[in-house]
Amino acid sequence: MSHEAYELKAEAREQVGKGSARAVRRDGKVPAVIYGDKQPPLAIALSYKEIYYKIHGGGFLTTVATIDVGGKKIQVLPKDYQLDPVKDTPLHVDFLRVGKNTEVNVQVPVHFINEELSPGIKRGGVLNIVRHEVEFHCPANAIPEFITIDLTGANIGDSIHISAVKLPAGVKPVIADRDFTIATIAGSAAMKPEIEAPAAEAEAEAEATEE
The missing domain is CATH 2.170.120.20 (Ribosomal protein L25, C-terminal domain)
Known part of the structure; x- marks a missing residue:
């Protein structure tokens, strides 16, 4: 694993869509969705601060995490995220449910x-x-x-x-x-010749022959 597994606390979201996502962000949280493992998608809201530091801390997309949604713990792998193009702040995260045989x-x-x-x-x-x-x-x-x-x-x-x-x-x-x-x-223009001495000797011999 890129980093040690970690746990995030989340709240389930009853409503989805752009309006709901904007409301979540106004509350200082980040909207996210957990999908996969043959289960219906689960819309959640995560702590902005926690997600910000996880995304920018490296290894986010290669580290399995546990999300605690109202006491139910779900193992996930972050699959994608959106950042604000100007502020570089997280706008949305997609998580994939991880089962014991998930590849x-x-x-x-x-x-x-x-x-x-x-x-x-x-x-x-x-x-x-x-x-x-x-x-x-x-x-x-x-x-x-x-x-x-x-x-x-x-x-x-x-x-x-x-x-x-x-x-x-x-x-x-x-x-x-x-x-x-x-x-x-x-190769590059700054390369050192592999053999310098023999070339110099050959040149000197050629000059001696001409004389």
């Missing part, structure tokens, strides 16, 4: 380690990240916090594909029909 598609961040052990980067090559996140299909209660790419030994021109990543049990990439690229090591 979900989630975007998981990619982390890179051991850049200092990459010969290509040492020579001035550039890490070109093709995918900052990868979408995986996995159990809702076993979402990885991130996947790790080890750059040890990576050289100029190398590509790192999804097949090179060791994934936890039950975690599979949604793109299954090809071994897609996550990153490459590209």
